[in-house]
Amino acid sequence: MSTSKEQIAYQRKYIRERLFVLASQLIIVSIMLFSWEYASNSGHLNKFIFSCPSEIIKTIIQMINNGDLYKHLFTTLNEIFLSFSLGLVMAFALAIIMYLNKIFMKIIDPFLTILNSLPKVAIGPMLIIWFGANAKSIVIMGILINLIVSTLTIYDGFQKIDDVKIKLFKSFRASKWQLMTKLIIPGATNSIISALKLNISMTLIGVIMGEFLVSKSGIGYLIIYGTQVFNLNLVLAGIVILLIISFILYIVVIFIEKIINR
Amino acid sequence: MKNKILRINNLVKNYNTMRGEINAIKEISFDVNEGEFLVIVGSSGCGKSTLLSILSDLETLTEGNILKNDSLKIGYMLQEDALLPWLTIYENAILGLKIKKIDTQENIDEVIRLLKLYNLYDFKDKYPKNLSGGMKQRVALIRTLAIKPDLLLLDEPFSALDYQSRLAVSDDVYKIIKKEKKTVIMVTHDLAEAISMADRIIVLSKRPATIKKIYDIKLEHKGTPINNRKDGKFSKYYDMIWRDLDVNI
Known part of the structure; x- marks a missing residue:
């Protein structure tokens, strides 16, 4: 089949637009980085307070060379993994119980709403007293932040399943197990993926916040330590590493989403 | 004498709410004959x-009783096709068999026979989004027929379709049901659809429902639903039932 002139023109226009957007984004980032570098080196910006891109890169390379980066990265990723997976499993279980037991849902509904609106960082100091100044407190902080939002998102997905489909399953005398595994959970895939996305970003916030409060290693610790000793290169290196972590985690979730929706 | 497969005696249904009891059905009695389209x-x-x-035992009755053979199998077809979008057409068609754990080779062969007979076999590995509204409705019917019901309950099965598809699909579904020799109870608020398909029509009053009238539909040349709409007696029945329904606009 031959492609029409209009189709070729449309495709070219589409590609041109994509390239323009990408080029503009690269130019904006480059201008910002170069201006920052120039302003710091020429004395327009105080290098001690604002650092500069080349110093940040140097700091990261130094951390790679002396092995510090792996230690801190491992700590943070480990805490993220634990908070994320435990939070997700707990959210899933809680959402299923809430869905199957309407009375339980009615009982805990106001508590969930209040807990959801509470800034969890306020509980942080108490967690340290209860669980000690260690990684356990940080993981619990991460779970506290992601659990309720994930639970409500998954539960909402369960609630949105079409009544007609539920009636169909009941007309076939489906058991609760069949209803959950063959209809409710597969039907709520999109909500579960939304919960994954929310969970990732919430966990990252929780873990870094936890590391700010209590830690001897981790990216959050690097940032806090850098601030205390006025080493802004270290602080910004920590932030750049965090950006890279969150970007990679986001890509992983998008990849999972694509596999599920295939 | 016609063989009765179901008898409903003085059925009453009330709902309890905080504002008081709501009487939804007020004493209904009728029989269902084997092979009829009611x-x-x-x-x-x-x-x-x-x-x-x-x-179909999805709700309980308040008073009265339903007499039926314990072995009577009932299939329920709903207002929408309710196909699961993440399952293929074949997987959707055998869903009832899987849930009821009766997915024997014999029953699966029967589903394949129905899919072939009603021109859906070539689409068996496709997903519902690839099918037209009418085809989806046929898959929904096959899913219901797969469990080999003696009695089919159709709950406004064409209401989600546009008018033209509705005519074509009702014709299609009617032919399948007659070919498979099933007994049917269908509910609808579409009078023309009712007259074009029914052997017998029960007219219910407004809530609380009672039986207002029962009509034996005797058209001059009974054929498929689309042809029945052109029958000489069609409009006569339409006028009579329209008056019974007492529609206030």
């Missing part, structure tokens, strides 16, 4: 669907 008509919210839910 249609129940009534205005929206009069309790037609409730009646089907009671017959």
Whole structure:
């Protein structure tokens, strides 16, 4: 089949637009980085307070060379993994119980709403007293932040399943197990993926916040330590590493989403 | 004498709410004959669907009783096709068999036979989004027929379709049901659809539902639903039942 002139023109226009957007984004980032570098080196910006891109890169390379980066990265990723997976499993279980037991849902509904609106960082100091100044407190902080939002998102997905489909399953005398595994959970895939996305970003916030409060290693610790000793290169290196972590985690979730929706 | 497969005696259905008891169905009695196409008509919210839910044990009755053979198998076809979008056409068609754990080779062969017979076999590995509204409705019917029901309950099965598809699909579904020699109770608020398909029509009153009248539909040349709409007696029945429904606009 031959492609029409209009189709070729449309495709070219589409590609041109994509390239323009990408080029503009690269130019904006480059201008910002170069201006920052120039302003710091020429004395327009105080290098001690604002650092500069080349110093940040140097700091990261130094951390790679002396092995510090792996230690801190491992700590943070480990805490993220634990908070994320435990939070997700707990959210899933809680959402299923809430869905199957309407009375339980009615009982805990106001508590969930209040807990959801509470800034969890306020509980942080108490967690340290209860669980000690260690990684356990940080993981619990991460779970506290992601659990309720994930639970409500998954539960909402369960609630949105079409009544007609539920009636169909009941007309076939489906058991609760069949209803959950063959209809409710597969039907709520999109909500579960939304919960994954929310969970990732919430966990990252929780873990870094936890590391700010209590830690001897981790990216959050690097940032806090850098601030205390006025080493802004270290602080910004920590932030750049965090950006890279969150970007990679986001890509992983998008990849999972694509596999599920295939 | 016609063989009766179901008898409903003085059925009453009340709902309890905080504001008081709501009487949805007020004493209904009728028989269902084997092989007949029985249609129940009534205005929206009069309790037609409730009646089907009671017959299929999805809801309990308040008073009265339903006499039926314990071995009577009932299939329920809903207002929408309710196909699961993440399952293929074949997987959707055998869903009832899987849930009821009766997915024997014999039953699966029967589903394949029906898919082939009704021109869906070539689409068996496709997903519902690739099918037209009418094809989806046929898959929904095959899913219901797969469990080999003696009695089919159709709850406004064409209401989600546009007018033209509705005519074509009702014709299609009617032919399949007659070919498979099934007994049917269908509820609808569409009078023309009712007259074009029914052997007998029960007219229900507004809530609380009672039986207003029962019509044996005797058309001059009974054929497929689309042809029946052109029958000489069609409009006569239409006028009579329209008056019974007492529609206030």
